[in-house]
Amino acid sequence: MKAYLFPGQGSQFPGMGKYLYKKSTLAKKLFRLADEILGFRMTSIMFNETKILSENTEYIQLAIYIYSVIKTKILNNFDPDMVAGHSLGEFSALASVDVFSFEKGLFMVNQRAKLMQKICKSTEGEMAVIFGLKDEIVDFHCKIDKGIVVPSNYNCPGQLVISGERKAVRRVCKTLENIGAKKIFILPLHGAFHSPIMEPAKKKFKKIIDKISFKDSKCPIYQNVNAQPVIKSLDIKNNLIKHFTYPVKWKQSIENMINNGALSFIDIGPGNILSGLMKKILIKR
CATH class of the missing domain: 3.30.70.250 (Malonyl-CoA ACP transacylase, ACP-binding)
Structure with missing residues (x-):
C-alpha cells in the first residue's frame, strides 16, 4: 500500500516550483491560476524572493500548498492508498484526493495564513x-x-x-x-502554532470553513489531531478546525499507517523533512 506525505511550514526553499513551471503545461496553468485567485504574483515570490519566502508565514504557507498540490496534479501515477499532511500539509493532502478543489484549498490556506500571521504579530x-x-x-x-x-x-x-x-x-x-x-x-516563526494562543484564529477560521463544501475522501487521510484514518467530509472539516489549537500527532500517524498496511511512503512536497522524520520513526520500531 502506498502512502503519500505532504510537508508543512519549514520545507520551503528558494526557487521552489520553478522547475515544475517550466516542465509542465498543466503546472504553468495552475501556477497562473493561483496568481489570478490571489491577486498578486505568488509565483514571482516562490521563484525569486528568498527573504520573503523564509520569513513571512502567509507566503510560506501559500507556496508550500501550491507546490505540493501542483506536483500531485502532474504525476502520471498518483493513486494513493492513504495520505497524511504535516500541519499545513493536511490541506495539500486533502486537495490532492479531491476533498476540495485546488482553488478552494488555496482560498482556505490564504485565510488560515493571514489569521495566523495576525496572531503572530499581536502576541x-x-x-x-x-x-x-x-x-x-x-x-x-x-x-x-x-x-x-x-x-x-x-x-x-x-x-x-x-x-x-x-x-x-x-x-x-x-x-x-x-x-x-x-x-x-x-524556531524562527515568531508564533505559537498549535497552541491555545491560536484560539481566536480558530474561531474566525470556523466561520470561513463552514461555508465551504467538502467531499468524502477517496482514501483514508490520517489527520493530525487524532492520528486516525478519516474519510467522511464532516469529520475532516471538524478536525481542520481543531487543528489550530491541537498538537500535530505526526509520529502517531505514521505508526498507525504502518500498522494499517502502508509499505511505501512518498514525500510529495518540497524539501525532505518528512523523509528524515520517517527514517527516525522506522529506526525506533
Whole structure:
C-alpha cells in the first residue's frame, strides 16, 4: 500500500516550483491560476524572493500548498492508498484526493495564513524543538508550568516541538536543558502554532470553513489531531478546525499507517523533512 506525505511550514526553499513551471503545461496553468485567485504574483515570490519566502508565514504557507498540490496534479501515477499532511500539509493532502478543489484549498490556506500571521504579530508566541527526551517528560514539564506552553508537534521519537507564550517556552526549555535534553532549537516563526494562543484564529477560521463544501475522501487521510484514518467530509472539516489549537500527532500517524498496511511512503512536497522524520520513526520500531 502506498502512502503519500505532504510537508508543512519549514520545507520551503528558494526557487521552489520553478522547475515544475517550466516542465509542465498543466503546472504553468495552475501556477497562473493561483496568481489570478490571489491577486498578486505568488509565483514571482516562490521563484525569486528568498527573504520573503523564509520569513513571512502567509507566503510560506501559500507556496508550500501550491507546490505540493501542483506536483500531485502532474504525476502520471498518483493513486494513493492513504495520505497524511504535516500541519499545513493536511490541506495539500486533502486537495490532492479531491476533498476540495485546488482553488478552494488555496482560498482556505490564504485565510488560515493571514489569521495566523495576525496572531503572530499581536502576541509574543514562540516554538522550540526539543531533542533527546521522551515525550512524557516534555509533556509533564509543559503541564506544570504556570504559563501557556504545550506540546505542539510529536514529530518522531526524541523530537517534540513545544509552543506557547515566549516566557513560558523559555522557562520550560531551560528546565529541559538542565535535565538532559540533547539539543534545543528555537524556531524562527515568531508564533505559537498549535497552541491555545491560536484560539481566536480558530474561531474566525470556523466561520470561513463552514461555508465551504467538502467531499468524502477517496482514501483514508490520517489527520493530525487524532492520528486516525478519516474519510467522511464532516469529520475532516471538524478536525481542520481543531487543528489550530491541537498538537500535530505526526509520529502517531505514521505508526498507525504502518500498522494499517502502508509499505511505501512518498514525500510529495518540497524539501525532505518528512523523509528524515520517517527514517527516525522506522529506526525506533
